[in-house]
Amino acid sequence: MLRLDNVTKVYKVGTFGGKAVTAVDGVSFDVRPGEVVSLIGESGSGKSTIGRMILGLTSVTGGSITVDGVPVKPGKEYYRGVQGVFQDPFSCYNPVFKADRVFRMIKETYYPSVPEPAWAERVRAAVQDVRLNPGEVLGKYPHQLSGGQLQRLLIARALLLDLKLLVADEITSMLDASTRIDVLNLLADLKTRGLGVLYVTHDLSLGNYLAERTVVLRRGQVVERGLTGKVFGDPLHPYTRQLVAAVPRLHAPWEDAVPADTCLYHEKGASGGLLEAERDHFVACACGEIA
Numbered sequence: 068m069l070r071l072d073n074v075t076k077v078y079k080v081g082t083f084g085g086k087a088v089t090a091v092d093g094v095s096f097d098v099r100p101g102e103v104v105s106l107i108g109e110s111g112s113g114k115s116t117i118g119r120m121i122l123g124l125t126s127v128t129g130g131s132i133t134v135d136g137v138p139v140k141p142g143k144e145y146y147r148g149v150q151g152v153f154q155d156p157f158s159c160y161n162p163v164f165k166a167d168r169v170f171r172m173i174k175e176t177y178y179p180s181v182p183e184p185a186w187a188e189r190v191r192a193a194v195q196d197v198r199l200n201p202g203e204v205l206g207k208y209p210h211q212l213s214g215g216q217l218q219r220l221l222i223a224r225a226l227l228l229d230l231k232l233l234v235a236d237e238i239t240s241m242l243d244a245s246t247r248i249d250v251l252n253l254l255a256d257l258k259t260r261g262l263g264v265l266y267v268t269h270d271l272s273l274g275n276y277l278a279e280r281t282v283v284l285r286r287g288q289v290v291e292r293g294l295t296g297k298v299f300g301d302p303l304h305p306y307t308r309q310l311v312a313a314v315p316r317l318h319a320p321w322e323d324a325v326p327a328d329t330c331l332y333h334e335k336g337a338s339g340g341l342l343e344a345e346r347d348h349f350v351a352c353a354c355g356e357i358a
Protein backbone atom coordinates (compact mmCIF):
# COMPACT_ATOMS: atom_id res chain seq x y z
CA MET A 68 0.00 0.00 0.00
CA LEU A 69 2.53 2.66 1.11
CA ARG A 70 5.80 2.29 -0.71
CA LEU A 71 8.96 4.35 -0.46
CA ASP A 72 11.56 3.73 -3.15
CA ASN A 73 15.00 5.20 -2.72
CA VAL A 74 13.56 8.38 -1.22
CA THR A 75 15.82 11.35 -0.62
CA LYS A 76 15.14 14.74 0.95
CA VAL A 77 17.60 17.59 0.75
CA TYR A 78 16.72 20.81 2.58
CA LYS A 79 18.23 24.05 1.37
CA VAL A 80 19.40 26.09 4.34
CA GLY A 81 21.53 29.17 5.02
CA THR A 82 21.46 32.53 3.31
CA PHE A 83 19.72 32.21 -0.07
CA GLY A 84 19.49 28.44 0.48
CA GLY A 85 23.19 28.10 -0.31
CA LYS A 86 23.74 25.06 1.92
CA ALA A 87 22.18 21.62 1.66
CA VAL A 88 21.18 19.25 4.47
CA THR A 89 20.48 15.69 3.37
CA ALA A 90 17.81 14.68 5.88
CA VAL A 91 16.74 11.45 4.15
CA ASP A 92 19.08 9.47 1.98
CA GLY A 93 17.94 6.60 -0.25
CA VAL A 94 15.22 5.22 2.05
CA SER A 95 13.05 2.29 0.89
CA PHE A 96 10.38 0.39 2.83
CA ASP A 97 6.69 -0.34 2.64
CA VAL A 98 3.62 -0.51 4.89
CA ARG A 99 0.98 -3.12 4.08
CA PRO A 100 -2.72 -2.94 4.89
CA GLY A 101 -3.47 -4.10 8.42
CA GLU A 102 0.01 -3.68 9.85
CA VAL A 103 1.92 -1.22 11.99
CA VAL A 104 5.43 -0.38 10.88
CA SER A 105 7.52 1.59 13.31
CA LEU A 106 10.11 4.04 12.13
CA ILE A 107 12.73 4.32 14.82
CA GLY A 108 15.82 6.44 15.15
CA GLU A 109 17.56 9.08 17.18
CA SER A 110 16.65 12.75 17.07
CA GLY A 111 17.50 14.27 13.69
CA SER A 112 17.61 10.91 11.88
CA GLY A 113 14.92 12.05 9.43
CA LYS A 114 11.83 10.29 10.82
CA SER A 115 9.52 13.31 10.81
CA THR A 116 10.77 14.38 7.40
CA ILE A 117 9.68 10.99 6.05
CA GLY A 118 6.26 11.38 7.70
CA ARG A 119 5.90 14.88 6.29
CA MET A 120 6.81 13.74 2.77
CA ILE A 121 4.21 10.95 2.95
CA LEU A 122 1.63 13.52 4.05
CA GLY A 123 2.63 15.86 1.24
CA LEU A 124 3.70 18.54 3.72
CA THR A 125 7.17 18.76 2.22
CA SER A 126 8.37 17.76 -1.24
CA VAL A 127 10.41 14.69 -2.14
CA THR A 128 13.83 15.52 -3.60
CA GLY A 129 14.50 12.12 -5.16
CA GLY A 130 12.95 8.66 -5.43
CA SER A 131 9.24 8.01 -5.09
CA ILE A 132 6.49 7.64 -2.50
CA THR A 133 3.27 5.97 -3.58
CA VAL A 134 0.04 4.85 -1.90
CA ASP A 135 -1.63 2.01 -3.79
CA GLY A 136 0.68 2.83 -6.68
CA VAL A 137 -0.35 6.49 -6.83
CA PRO A 138 2.27 9.17 -6.05
CA VAL A 139 1.65 11.50 -3.11
CA LYS A 140 -0.71 14.21 -4.27
CA PRO A 141 -1.75 16.63 -1.55
CA GLY A 142 -5.42 17.45 -1.91
CA LYS A 143 -8.88 16.39 -0.90
CA GLU A 144 -8.79 12.94 -2.50
CA TYR A 145 -5.36 12.06 -1.13
CA TYR A 146 -6.26 13.11 2.42
CA ARG A 147 -9.41 11.05 2.29
CA GLY A 148 -7.13 8.01 2.46
CA VAL A 149 -3.99 9.27 4.19
CA GLN A 150 -3.95 11.22 7.44
CA GLY A 151 -1.45 12.21 10.10
CA VAL A 152 -1.61 12.58 13.86
CA PHE A 153 1.22 14.41 15.58
CA GLN A 154 3.02 14.73 18.87
CA ASP A 155 1.31 17.82 20.24
CA PRO A 156 -2.47 17.38 19.99
CA PHE A 157 -3.11 20.94 21.26
CA SER A 158 -1.42 22.42 18.18
CA CYS A 159 -3.99 20.67 15.93
CA TYR A 160 -6.93 22.51 17.51
CA ASN A 161 -7.93 26.13 17.35
CA PRO A 162 -8.39 27.12 21.02
CA VAL A 163 -11.33 29.42 20.25
CA PHE A 164 -13.44 26.64 18.71
CA LYS A 165 -14.90 23.61 20.39
CA ALA A 166 -12.78 20.51 19.86
CA ASP A 167 -15.39 18.70 17.78
CA ARG A 168 -15.11 21.38 15.10
CA VAL A 169 -12.52 19.01 13.57
CA PHE A 170 -15.46 16.72 12.72
CA ARG A 171 -17.50 19.57 11.22
CA MET A 172 -14.60 20.36 8.88
CA ILE A 173 -14.54 16.75 7.69
CA LYS A 174 -18.25 16.89 6.96
CA GLU A 175 -18.03 20.17 5.07
CA THR A 176 -15.10 18.96 2.97
CA TYR A 177 -15.98 15.33 2.31
CA TYR A 178 -19.59 14.65 3.16
CA PRO A 179 -21.65 17.82 2.58
CA SER A 180 -24.69 15.83 1.45
CA VAL A 181 -24.91 13.56 4.51
CA PRO A 182 -27.94 14.68 6.56
CA GLU A 183 -27.13 16.16 9.97
CA PRO A 184 -28.71 13.39 12.10
CA ALA A 185 -26.86 10.69 10.16
CA TRP A 186 -23.61 12.64 10.48
CA ALA A 187 -24.09 13.14 14.21
CA GLU A 188 -24.55 9.38 14.53
CA ARG A 189 -21.35 8.69 12.58
CA VAL A 190 -19.40 11.10 14.80
CA ARG A 191 -20.80 9.48 17.93
CA ALA A 192 -19.80 6.03 16.65
CA ALA A 193 -16.27 7.19 15.76
CA VAL A 194 -15.84 8.81 19.18
CA GLN A 195 -16.99 5.60 20.88
CA ASP A 196 -14.57 3.64 18.69
CA VAL A 197 -11.69 5.55 20.27
CA ARG A 198 -13.09 4.69 23.69
CA LEU A 199 -14.39 8.12 24.58
CA ASN A 200 -17.83 9.00 25.86
CA PRO A 201 -19.37 11.38 23.27
CA GLY A 202 -21.45 13.09 25.97
CA GLU A 203 -18.29 13.88 27.93
CA VAL A 204 -16.07 15.20 25.17
CA LEU A 205 -18.19 16.65 22.37
CA GLY A 206 -18.99 20.31 22.87
CA LYS A 207 -15.89 21.05 24.94
CA TYR A 208 -13.04 23.44 24.18
CA PRO A 209 -9.53 21.99 23.71
CA HIS A 210 -8.34 23.36 27.09
CA GLN A 211 -11.17 21.44 28.79
CA LEU A 212 -9.85 18.11 27.47
CA SER A 213 -6.71 16.14 28.27
CA GLY A 214 -3.92 15.51 25.77
CA GLY A 215 -4.97 11.85 25.54
CA GLN A 216 -8.60 12.79 24.84
CA LEU A 217 -7.55 15.27 22.14
CA GLN A 218 -5.24 12.70 20.60
CA ARG A 219 -8.08 10.18 20.49
CA LEU A 220 -10.45 12.72 18.94
CA LEU A 221 -7.90 13.22 16.17
CA ILE A 222 -7.84 9.48 15.58
CA ALA A 223 -11.67 9.44 15.58
CA ARG A 224 -11.59 12.22 13.00
CA ALA A 225 -9.29 10.12 10.83
CA LEU A 226 -11.67 7.15 11.20
CA LEU A 227 -14.51 9.13 9.61
CA LEU A 228 -12.62 9.10 6.33
CA ASP A 229 -12.01 6.08 4.09
CA LEU A 230 -8.62 5.83 5.64
CA LYS A 231 -5.93 3.52 4.29
CA LEU A 232 -2.89 4.88 6.05
CA LEU A 233 -2.31 6.75 9.29
CA VAL A 234 1.02 8.43 9.96
CA ALA A 235 1.34 8.66 13.74
CA ASP A 236 4.34 10.85 14.55
CA GLU A 237 5.50 10.64 18.18
CA ILE A 238 1.85 10.70 19.20
CA THR A 239 2.41 9.26 22.63
CA SER A 240 5.42 11.25 23.75
CA MET A 241 3.34 13.88 25.59
CA LEU A 242 1.08 11.37 27.30
CA ASP A 243 1.42 9.72 30.70
CA ALA A 244 2.22 6.02 30.82
CA SER A 245 -1.33 4.66 31.20
CA THR A 246 -2.86 6.97 28.58
CA ARG A 247 0.03 6.09 26.30
CA ILE A 248 -0.84 2.41 26.44
CA ASP A 249 -4.50 3.24 25.73
CA VAL A 250 -3.58 5.19 22.62
CA LEU A 251 -1.13 2.48 21.51
CA ASN A 252 -3.81 -0.17 21.90
CA LEU A 253 -6.10 2.01 19.87
CA LEU A 254 -3.55 2.09 17.06
CA ALA A 255 -3.31 -1.68 17.33
CA ASP A 256 -7.11 -1.85 16.91
CA LEU A 257 -6.89 0.11 13.69
CA LYS A 258 -4.99 -2.78 12.17
CA THR A 259 -7.99 -4.99 12.51
CA ARG A 260 -9.87 -2.55 10.25
CA GLY A 261 -7.24 -3.10 7.58
CA LEU A 262 -5.53 0.24 8.09
CA GLY A 263 -1.78 0.58 7.69
CA VAL A 264 -0.06 2.62 10.40
CA LEU A 265 3.38 4.20 10.18
CA TYR A 266 4.33 4.74 13.80
CA VAL A 267 7.17 7.24 14.08
CA THR A 268 8.99 7.12 17.39
CA HIS A 269 12.37 7.33 19.05
CA ASP A 270 11.14 4.95 21.73
CA LEU A 271 12.16 1.47 20.81
CA SER A 272 10.12 -0.27 23.49
CA LEU A 273 6.88 1.34 22.26
CA GLY A 274 7.71 0.36 18.68
CA ASN A 275 8.48 -3.15 19.87
CA TYR A 276 5.10 -3.33 21.62
CA LEU A 277 3.11 -2.27 18.61
CA ALA A 278 4.73 -2.95 15.29
CA GLU A 279 4.85 -6.02 13.06
CA ARG A 280 7.80 -4.58 11.23
CA THR A 281 10.45 -2.04 12.15
CA VAL A 282 12.64 0.32 10.17
CA VAL A 283 15.72 1.64 11.98
CA LEU A 284 16.93 4.96 10.67
CA ARG A 285 20.26 6.61 11.28
CA ARG A 286 21.43 9.89 9.79
CA GLY A 287 18.76 9.68 7.13
CA GLN A 288 19.55 6.11 6.07
CA VAL A 289 17.94 2.76 6.87
CA VAL A 290 20.50 0.69 8.78
CA GLU A 291 18.21 -2.26 9.53
CA ARG A 292 14.64 -3.28 8.85
CA GLY A 293 12.44 -6.33 9.03
CA LEU A 294 10.10 -8.21 11.32
CA THR A 295 10.20 -6.51 14.71
CA GLY A 296 10.97 -9.75 16.55
CA LYS A 297 13.98 -10.33 14.33
CA VAL A 298 15.28 -6.76 14.34
CA PHE A 299 15.14 -6.44 18.14
CA GLY A 300 15.57 -10.12 18.98
CA ASP A 301 18.73 -10.46 16.90
CA PRO A 302 19.92 -6.96 15.96
CA LEU A 303 22.56 -7.16 13.25
CA HIS A 304 23.67 -3.57 12.87
CA PRO A 305 25.85 -2.04 15.61
CA TYR A 306 23.51 0.95 15.85
CA THR A 307 20.46 -1.26 16.43
CA ARG A 308 22.46 -3.16 19.04
CA GLN A 309 23.21 0.10 20.81
CA LEU A 310 19.53 1.03 20.75
CA VAL A 311 18.49 -2.33 22.15
CA ALA A 312 21.14 -2.20 24.87
CA ALA A 313 20.01 1.30 25.88
CA VAL A 314 16.41 0.31 26.64
CA PRO A 315 15.92 0.75 30.39
CA ARG A 316 14.87 -2.42 32.20
CA LEU A 317 13.43 -2.71 35.66
CA HIS A 318 15.72 -4.45 38.19
CA ALA A 319 18.56 -4.78 35.67
CA PRO A 320 21.67 -2.68 35.14
CA TRP A 321 22.35 -0.90 31.88
CA GLU A 322 24.25 -3.01 29.43
CA ASP A 323 26.79 -1.92 26.89
CA ALA A 324 26.18 -3.08 23.34
CA VAL A 325 28.59 -5.78 22.18
CA PRO A 326 31.03 -3.93 19.92
CA ALA A 327 30.96 -5.07 16.30
CA ASP A 328 34.24 -6.32 14.86
CA THR A 329 33.02 -7.29 11.40
CA CYS A 330 30.57 -5.95 8.88
CA LEU A 331 28.04 -8.65 8.03
CA TYR A 332 27.13 -6.82 4.84
CA HIS A 333 30.65 -7.10 3.44
CA GLU A 334 31.29 -10.50 4.98
CA LYS A 335 28.41 -11.77 2.85
CA GLY A 336 29.69 -9.94 -0.22
CA ALA A 337 26.60 -7.72 -0.57
CA SER A 338 26.61 -4.63 -2.72
CA GLY A 339 23.98 -1.95 -3.28
CA GLY A 340 20.93 -1.57 -1.05
CA LEU A 341 20.57 -3.70 2.07
CA LEU A 342 21.68 -7.28 2.67
CA GLU A 343 18.83 -9.74 3.29
CA ALA A 344 20.55 -11.54 6.14
CA GLU A 345 17.57 -13.84 6.69
CA ARG A 346 13.97 -13.84 5.53
CA ASP A 347 12.32 -10.48 6.39
CA HIS A 348 15.47 -9.12 8.03
CA PHE A 349 17.68 -6.63 6.18
CA VAL A 350 20.83 -4.83 7.27
CA ALA A 351 23.05 -2.09 5.86
CA CYS A 352 26.83 -1.91 5.67
CA ALA A 353 28.31 -1.15 9.09
CA CYS A 354 31.94 -0.53 8.12
CA GLY A 355 31.76 3.03 9.45
CA GLU A 356 30.78 1.73 12.91
CA ILE A 357 33.51 -0.85 13.41
CA ALA A 358 36.22 0.11 15.87
Ligand SMILES: Nc1ncnc2c1ncn2[C@@H]1O[C@H](COP(=O)(O)OP(=O)(O)OP(=O)(O)O)[C@@H](O)[C@H]1O
Pocket residue numbers: 078079080088089090108109110111112113114115116117269
Ligand atom coordinates in the same frame (compact mmCIF):
# COMPACT_ATOMS: atom_id res chain seq x y z
N1 LIG B 1 12.48 22.55 7.36
C1 LIG B 1 13.75 22.19 7.51
N2 LIG B 1 14.75 22.90 6.98
C2 LIG B 1 16.03 22.53 7.11
N3 LIG B 1 16.44 21.42 7.75
C3 LIG B 1 15.50 20.66 8.32
C4 LIG B 1 14.11 20.99 8.23
N4 LIG B 1 13.40 20.04 8.89
C5 LIG B 1 14.30 19.14 9.36
N5 LIG B 1 15.56 19.52 9.01
C6 LIG B 1 16.80 18.78 9.30
O1 LIG B 1 16.65 17.48 8.77
C7 LIG B 1 17.21 16.51 9.66
C8 LIG B 1 16.14 15.49 10.02
O2 LIG B 1 15.12 16.14 10.80
P1 LIG B 1 13.80 15.40 11.27
O3 LIG B 1 12.97 16.38 12.00
O4 LIG B 1 13.21 14.71 10.11
O5 LIG B 1 14.41 14.32 12.28
P2 LIG B 1 13.67 13.42 13.36
O6 LIG B 1 14.32 12.09 13.28
O7 LIG B 1 12.21 13.48 13.17
O8 LIG B 1 14.07 14.15 14.71
P3 LIG B 1 13.22 14.29 16.09
O9 LIG B 1 13.09 12.91 16.66
O10 LIG B 1 14.10 15.18 16.92
O11 LIG B 1 11.90 14.92 15.74
C9 LIG B 1 17.77 17.29 10.83
O12 LIG B 1 19.15 17.51 10.59
C10 LIG B 1 17.01 18.58 10.80
O13 LIG B 1 17.79 19.63 11.34
